[in-house]
Amino acid sequence: MPLILTIPDELIEAIKLPKGRLESELKKEFAFFLYKKGMATMGVARRLAGISKWEFIDSLGERKIDWLSWIVKRLFSENCSSWSCLQRMYCRGEKCFLERYTQEINENRFLDK
DSSP states (O other), X not given: OOOOOOOOHHHXXXXXXXXXXXXXXXXXXXXXXXXXXXXXXXXXXXXXXXXXXXHHHHHHHHTTOOOHHHHHHHHHHTTOOBHHHHHHHHOBTTBOXXXXXXXHHHHXXXXXX
């Protein structure tokens, strides 16, 4: 059963977003909030936000929301402890979103080079 949230008109008017984007933007903000608070997994939050895993991870980085701990947990659950293993899991062809975050990953020192 879907949840319906009612927002009074005066609050909708006060939110500085175009009405055509209001619902999708509020869903995204709510999804990021739930993920940050640990109330939703990345999969649940990104589906609520209506975006791909890669867009969600990039947006987490832009918002300075921790997402590396999720990768660490995933690595250990998949028995993956090397950079090449990480690349196989999170890179698509020539494009690897992780290249943007190499320094942060290396600073966590959980990978054997």
